[in-house]
Amino acid sequence: xxxxxxxxxxxxxxxxxxxxxxxxxxxxxxxxxxxxxxxxxxxxxxxxxxxxxxxxxxxxxxxxxxxxxxxxxxxxxxxxxxxxxxxxxxxxxxxxxxxxxxxxxxxxxxxxxxxxxxxxxxxxxxxxxxxxxxxxxxxxxxxxxxxxxxxxxxxxxxxxxxxxxxxxxxxxxxxxxxxxxxxxxxxxxxxxxxxxxxxxxxxxxxxxxxxxxxxxxxxxxxxxxxxxxxxxxxxxxxxxxxxxxxxxxxxxxxxxxxxxxxxxxxxxxxxxxxxxxxxxxxxxxxxxxxxxxxxxxxxxxxxxxxxxxxxxxxxxxxxxxxxxxxxxxxxxxxxxxxxxxxxxxxxxxxxxxxxxxxxxxxxxxxxxxxxxxxxxxxxxxxxxxxxxxxxxxxxxxxxxxxxxxxxxxxxxxxxxxxxxxxxxxxxxxxxxxxxxxxxxxxxxxxxxxxxxxxxxxxxxxxxxxxxxxxxxxxxxxxxxxxxxxxxxxxxxxxxxxxxxxxxxxx
RNA sequence: GGUCCGUUCGUCUAGGGGUUAGGACGCUAGGUUUUCAUCCUAGUAACAGGGGUUCGAAUCCCCUACGGACUACCA
Numbered sequence: 225x226x227x228x229x230x231x232x233x234x235x236x237x238x239x240x241x242x243x244x245x246x247x248x249x250x251x252x253x254x255x256x257x258x259x260x261x262x263x264x265x266x267x268x269x270x271x272x273x274x275x276x277x278x279x280x281x282x283x284x285x286x287x288x289x290x291x292x293x294x295x296x297x298x299x300x301x302x303x304x305x306x307x308x309x310x311x312x313x314x315x316x317x318x319x320x321x322x323x324x325x326x327x328x329x330x331x332x333x334x335x336x337x338x339x340x341x342x343x344x345x346x347x348x349x350x351x352x353x354x355x356x357x358x359x360x361x362x363x364x365x366x367x368x369x370x371x372x373x374x375x376x377x378x379x380x381x382x383x384x385x386x387x388x389x390x391x392x393x394x395x396x397x398x399x400x401x402x403x404x405x406x407x408x409x410x411x412x413x414x415x416x417x418x419x420x421x422x423x424x425x426x427x428x429x430x431x432x433x434x435x436x437x438x439x440x441x442x443x444x445x446x447x448x449x450x451x452x453x454x455x456x457x458x459x460x461x462x463x464x465x466x467x468x469x470x471x472x473x474x475x476x477x478x479x480x481x482x483x484x485x486x487x488x489x490x491x492x493x494x495x496x497x498x499x500x501x502x503x504x505x506x507x508x509x510x511x512x513x514x515x516x517x518x519x520x521x522x523x524x525x526x527x528x529x530x531x532x533x534x535x536x537x538x539x540x541x542x543x544x545x546x547x548x549x550x551x552x553x554x555x556x557x558x559x560x561x562x563x564x565x566x567x568x569x570x571x572x573x574x575x576x577x578x579x580x581x582x583x584x585x586x587x588x589x590x591x592x593x594x595x596x597x598x599x600x601x602x603x604x605x606x607x608x609x610x611x612x613x614x615x616x617x618x619x620x621x622x623x624x625x626x627x628x629x630x631x632x633x634x635x636x637x638x639x640x641x642x643x644x645x646x647x648x649x650x651x652x653x654x655x656x657x658x659x660x661x662x663x664x665x666x667x668x669x670x671x672x673x674x675x676x677x678x679x680x681x682x683x684x685x686x687x688x689x690x691x692x693x694x695x696x697x698x699x700x701x702x703x704x705x706x707x708x709x710x711x712x713x714x715x716x717x718x719x720x721x722x723x724x725x726x727x728x729x730x
Numbered sequence: 731g732g733u734c735c736g737u738u739c740g741u742c743u744a745g746g747g748g749u750u751a752g753g754a755c756g757c758u759a760g761g762u763u764u765u766c767a768u769c770c771u772a773g774u775a776a777c778a779g780g781g782g783u784u785c786g787a788a789u790c791c792c793c794u795a796c797g798g799a800c801u802a803c804c805a
Contacts, residue, residue, distance in 0.1 A: 273805080690764055
């Protein structure tokens with residue numbers, strides 16, 4: 225069997241969205257599982273839709289995701305270049321071949337004429353299809369005499385080249401995910417292969433490049449399923465071996481109907497893009513997973529499960545990229561569209577954050593602290609991280625979870641204060657203050673021992689002391705072990721906080 | 731409208747003729763934590779509907795419904 229070679233072929237018309245990233249992921253996984261090559265090809269045949277920065281964005285995304293490509297822009301291989309705009313000159317030759325073999329023809333219909341036809345049909349409730357049933361009545365080299373065609377070409381009249389879809393053929397195709405797909409070729413239209421601007425359309429360029437680049441498997445989104453017959457027919461017309469096809473299920477919006485679109489994300493409160501994207505024209509900024517603080521492992525793991533599962537009764541859900549490669553197969557890709565669930569993504573993220581070292585997380589937290597004008601030793605920050613890490617989903621949660629390790633509360637939660645701060649609380653806090661002042665060893669253990677002993681000796685309820693004390697130190701009823709907090713901030717700071725609380729709440 | 735694809739808990743899914751239809755997220759409850767969160771345990775909840783085939787269908791076939799994609803000189 226020939227070598228497995230797959231490609232990810234995005235169009236640089238904007239940022240890649242999460243569905244595109246999944247397509248890239250599945251291609252990558254399939255390639256690596258089968259010891260094959262993963263190729264990136266930029267499909268920029270439509271110069272009018274080209275968006276500056278989009279190609280860099282694609283490459284940067286793949287880098288961030290940790291799914292490197294073997295060949296592609298900036299990574300030359302034997303079958304480059306990998307940008308269709310740079311392969312421009314090569315396609316005309318193949319269009320000519322089709323013309324010669326009678327599988328394609330010149331068409332001179334103007335865009336206006338076609339629009340008119342479409343409108344007329346629509347008015348009658350019909351759809352205009354350019355194919356066998358009307359091609360002889362339109363302006364093309366099939367309908368016109370040889371002389372007329374020659375004259376038009378000599379006069380440099382603009383033309384396109386259309387594929388001549390075969391008539392009355394029952395086309396049998398096979399999709400690796402969906403199985404047999406049968407189609408009647410009579411319903412096909414004669415798609416444009418070569419545009420009047422001298423560029424090929426997606427269909428031609430795609431087939432030519434996949435063949436020239438020796439692609440063995442075409443793994444792409446389900447939105448391409450309707451053009452699979454055309455593509456298969458094209459391979460046949462060229463007499464080339466047809467690669468295997470696999471059409472991935474769509475990714476749907478979390479709520480409501482339809483496929484996930486670029487607009488949904490910020491509207492619904494979660495990113496749809498891997499990286500933040502600033503629109504070069506409007507200046508609008510769309511949020512990205514990276515900037516929101518997601519780890520690439522979390523995003524990849526989440527994406528892998530959108531339409532795939534190891535199967536065979538496996539209940540495993542946490543997979544590293546290497547494990548994904550090992551377990552991946554096209555047979556276990558599901559057929560139905562998958563609604564995207566932001567909550568589950570957070571769950572993955574929470575998991576992967578825990579796998580990061582305290583040291584690494586502490587150094588990231590330092591950046592946030594610095595912004596707030598707080599200086600703390602790396603040892604201290606690491607200690608804090610250790611106690612709050614498991615409660616956090618993002619590095620950005622750290623401050624909310626641990627600000628009281630660095631600054632004293634400026635306000636007190638009203639509800640909590642009402643509940644915890646009663647008559648006589650001030651006196652109790654005064655006593656605790658004295659106790660702290662007299663404590664030499666300010667370790668968590670000693671603190672706990674001393675305070676508990678004092679409470680027991682005084683024969684007051686624990687809640688009567690511990691609750692206001694927490695309020696004093698934290699400002700709300702939350703946070704890790706109170707003795708750890710007091711021990712960490714130190715005697716001086718603890719006493720200051722007690723004074724402040726008594727002053728404010730009494 | 732036409733063509734094609736799809737449909738198991740709210741969501742992601744396992745399961746491919748005989749299962750108490752399994753797991754995960756979410757949600758709810760309990761436990762731990764004298765707080766909150768994490769964590770642990772338990773619970774909640776599904777085969778779109780109708781016909782076949784079969785001793786027996788979630789599983790195979792057909793129809794219906796619903797959903798989606800496509801229907802450009804865009805990819």
